Every structure is written in C-alpha cells, then in structure tokens.
Amino acid sequence: MPAIHPTAIVDTKAELAADVEVGAYAIVGPGAVIGPGCRIDAFAQVVGLTRMGRDNKVFSHAVIGNPPQDKKYAGEPTRLEIGSGNVFREFVTINTGTVQDNGCTIIGDRNWIMAYVHIAHDCRVGSDTIMANAVQLAGHVTVGDWAILGGITGVHQFVRVGPHAMTGAGTTLLQDLPPYVLSNGNPASAHGLNSEGLRRRGFSEQTIRGLKQTYRHLYKSGLSLADSILAIEASLSELDDADQPAVAALVDFLRASGRGIVR
Helix, strand or coil: CCEECCCCEECCCCEECCCCEECCCCEECCCCEECCCCEECCCCEECCEEEECCCCEECCCCEEEECCCCCCCCCCCCEEEECCCCEECCCCEEECCCCCCCCEEEECCCCEECCCCEECCCCEECCCCEECCCCEECCCCEECCCCEECCCCEECCCCEECCCCEECCCCEECCEECCCEEEECCCCEEEEECHHHHHHCCCCHHHHHHHHHHHHHHHCCCCCHHHHHHHHHHHHHHCCCCCHHHHHHHHHHHHCCCCCECC
C-alpha cells in the first residue's frame, strides 16, 4: 500500500498506486489519480481533477492541479493530465483547464520543470522539455517536444514554442517561436539555429544544413513570412528524403501561426 506520512492529508476518494510515497504535511485531493512510482514530497499538493502517470516527482511546496487563474472560470470540473517521468521542483504551480478551451491542461513525459515555474490553464507541454527557474507560461500556451526555456522566460497567452527551440534567460515571447530556433531578449528576437541541441538529439549534419538553409530563407532573405514559407516549400525538392520531414514540420508550424513569429 502507499507510504503515506502520518501528517499528510490524503482524501479517501484519491486513487494512489501501491508504491506511491506521500511526504509530511502533503495534501492529495479527492480527484487525484497518481500512478506507480510517484513521489509527493513534504508540503506539496496534488489537487483538483489531476491524473498522473508513472514515476513523477513532486518536490516540496509545489501545487499541482489548482483551479485556473481566469475570471471566466465558474467552478467547472476541468482537468490536468500529466504523463510519466516528470520532475516538478519546489514551488511549481500548474492549473487545470477551462471550458473556453478543451477543459484540460496537458503535460507530456520526462519534462524537467524547475523551481517557481508556473504553467497556466489550458497549456499543452510536450515531452523532454526543460523549463529553468521561474519560467512563466500564460494560458493556452503550447510548448513542443525538446524545447528549452531559460530562466525567467515569460510566454504570452496563446503563443506556441516549437520543438527543439530554445530561449535565453529573461526572454519575453509575444509571438510564436518556430522549431529549432534560438531566441533571446524582450521582446524576443531570433539568434540562429539550435544546431548543438539538434546534434545532441541525433539530427544528421545534412539535416542541420537543410534547416540552416530554411533559417536563411526565414530570417536573412528580407522576405515576408508568407514569401519565406513559399521559398522554404520550393527548397524541399532539393533535399534528400531523410531531411524533408524536419523542414516540412517547420513549414506546418509557420502556416498554423496565428500570432506571427519571432523575427
């Protein structure tokens, strides 16, 4: 049965796997479902309609699953879905969704979420991301797989951060940050391709060269966003089959942008 400290408060309606650990003075609410191998440290809270997968670690004073900070919220039973293998460090806060969106905040797998990070209602975080201390995500933000957000990065509501993108400390994102792009500043501007990160994740040098060419179309050619997309699409036929999916993913991201992109 779960190892629950005598001072912890675990509601009888919560569902805990047999090997879950709950530390001193922690709180687990009635709607929580916590999977195998999870650890809830002292003074942490897992509340609301929160469902966790396996092997998540919630450090002291984190609050996971509180209602959204949205004036339109009227007590609807919205949810928070968390995958497996995530780390939520001290004082992290994650809110459930709102009915104005799909009613659910979603966190993927193996994310490393450092202290004081806030993930607001209806955010969608992929897998294998890193958010350094005090990153702040407003509502409805999307963060792609393998993205890295530097400390104190602030992300405006409805902004999307593409897979493998990276921000420096103190960055303010008011528009979408395309996949693979390095960004810094307030407001953010682009500072090249995340080449080293792509190498570490197994992208070939040939694919990286193809992405550098798309970066030049997007940021160095002087073209509008619409014309940059056309130029990138035209260059797809020049790439080997193995390199085309990475560039095509960038094109798809650009075409779906509703707020414009960091330029």
